[in-house]
Amino acid sequence: LGPGTHALREKEHRFGAHNYAPLPVVFQRGEGVWLWDVEGRRYLDMMGAYSAAAFGHSHPRLVRALTEQAGRLALTSRAFSNDRLPLLLERLCVMFGYRRALPVNTGLEAVETALKAARKWAYQVKGVPTDAAEIIACHGNFHGRSIAIVGLSSVAQYRHGFGPFPPGLKLVPYGDPQALEEAITPSTAAFLVEPVQAEGGIIVPPSGYLSRCAEICRRHNVLLIADEVQTGLGRTGRLLGCDHDGVRPDGLILGKALGGGLLPVSAFLADNAVMDVFQPGDHGSTFGGNPLGAAVALEVLDLLFETRIWEHAERLGAHLRERLAARRPPCVREIRGRGLLIGIELHPDGPSAALAAELLLARGLATRDTHRSVLRLSPPLIIDQDTAEWAVDTICDVLAALPQ
Numbered sequence: 466l467g468p469g470t471h472a473l474r475e476k477e478h479r480f481g482a483h484n485y486a487p488l489p490v491v492f493q494r495g496e497g498v499w500l501w502d503v504e505g506r507r508y509l510d511m512m513g514a515y516s517a518a519a520f521g522h523s524h525p526r527l528v529r530a531l532t533e534q535a536g537r538l539a540l541t542s543r544a545f546s547n548d549r550l551p552l553l554l555e556r557l558c559v560m561f562g563y564r565r566a567l568p569v570n571t572g573l574e575a576v577e578t579a580l581k582a583a584r585k586w587a588y589q590v591k592g593v594p595t596d597a598a599e600i601i602a603c604h605g606n607f608h609g610r611s612i613a614i615v616g617l618s619s620v621a622q623y624r625h626g627f628g629p630f631p632p633g634l635k636l637v638p639y640g641d642p643q644a645l646e647e648a649i650t651p652s653t654a655a656f657l658v659e660p661v662q663a664e665g666g667i668i669v670p671p672s673g674y675l676s677r678c679a680e681i682c683r684r685h686n687v688l689l690i691a692d693e694v695q696t697g698l699g700r701t702g703r704l705l706g707c708d709h710d711g712v713r714p715d716g717l718i719l720g721k722a723l724g725g726g727l728l729p730v731s732a733f734l735a736d737n738a739v740m741d742v743f744q745p746g747d748h749g750s751t752f753g754g755n756p757l758g759a760a761v762a763l764e765v766l767d768l769l770f771e772t773r774i775w776e777h778a779e780r781l782g783a784h785l786r787e788r789l790a791a792r793r794p795p796c797v798r799e800i801r802g803r804g805l806l807i808g809i810e811l812h813p814d815g816p817s818a819a820l821a822a823e824l825l826l827a828r829g830l831a832t833r834d835t836h837r838s839v840l841r842l843s844p845p846l847i848i849d850q851d852t853a854e855w856a857v858d859t860i861c862d863v864l865a866a867l868p869q
């Protein structure tokens with residue numbers, strides 16, 4: 466580590482809260498799929514900011530949209546309308562096939578928005594007694610870090626010491642529609658699900674899972690809400706993760722890549738029966754729907770449909786998984802994923818994914834482990850085949866050389 470890296474990391478450690486343990490590198494600049502640290506060393510970004518940097522770093526069109534809008538108007542709050550947001554709302558509704566969209570900032574806010582909508586819908590439309598509404602989510606989920614949402618988590622570390630949590634939150638095993646059906650009661654408002662569990666270790670459910678869940682939810686008058694914060698906008702090789710099963714959820718949550726990796730933009734989309742529960746003053750956020758984020762998100766959606774980047778993600782993702790499987794170093798237990806959301810699970814009794822991530826960093830490849838000893842690959846979707854092949858070959862070299 467150079468002195469610049471060391472000094473900055475020490476400052477961060479000294480003055481920052483210790484809620485993260487970043488790898489020993491300090492990035493200064495990004496362009497496309499590449500990152501440069503403060504020492505001038507170049508790294509391939511195989512994290513893509515947890516899938517948010519889908520079009521890479523500092524994409525010229527996104528930077529232009531951001532800077533032009535910043536120079537014109539960045540924020541008024543929703544006390545007034547701005548001239549960008551209506552265009553974004555229309556575009557979201559038309560592109561994804563919903564009647565209404567509610568913009569907020571981070572993924573967690575959009576999830577909270579969805580859950581608030583579902584509860585109020587349960588009281589106003591479904592007739593559930595007040596304060597009785599239940600939300601069902603899945604073991605191994607990740608939906609964010611608010612108190613309500615970690616109240617839905619099965620991960621002890623996310624919950625420990627942060628209770629009490631709101632009532633009416635239930636968990637069922639992921640990938641098991643029967644368990645969902647058994648958990649539903651007349652008070653169930655919604656089933657919240659990720660099309661692929663990303664933070665949970667890149668867990669891909671059996672094919673047909675979401676369509677069976679959709680059928681069960683329909684039969685019980687329960688809202689199916691898909692958290693596509695990570696899987697949406699091309700990441701899994703389709704426009705939406707739900708598209709793999711041909712499912713249109715009652716509520717759709719988008720985030721991360723919607724802000725082009727430049728700023729937080731998220732949204733909850735639904736039809737009138739759900740969205741009309743919100744009346745003026747019920748819900749909102751100072752920054753939600755700001756013209757800066759709206760201008761960038763509009764450009765992101767343009768780029769997405771011009772490039773149909775999900776087709777590239779589908780092809781390249783399948784190719785990379787095959788290439789990894791063909792080499793498959795001995796410490797690898799399983800290779801899985803959809804599109805460019807790939808997990809390499811290591812044997813529990815072998816070297817850790819955290820160690821692998823540190824060694825890969827030294828080889829110029831930036832990625833991280835998730836819990837359950839899974840190395841995650843979620844590069845910018847614009848990564849080309851040669852570069853991606855170099856990455857998986859380097860990963861195989863490093864994994865093969867690890868002490869078993």
Ligand code: PMP
Binds near residue numbers: 570608659692694
């Ligand atoms: N939902 C999913 C599926 C996510 O992966 C994440 C972030 N990893 C979130 C919600 C929360 O998003 P944010 O960090 O923007 O609050």
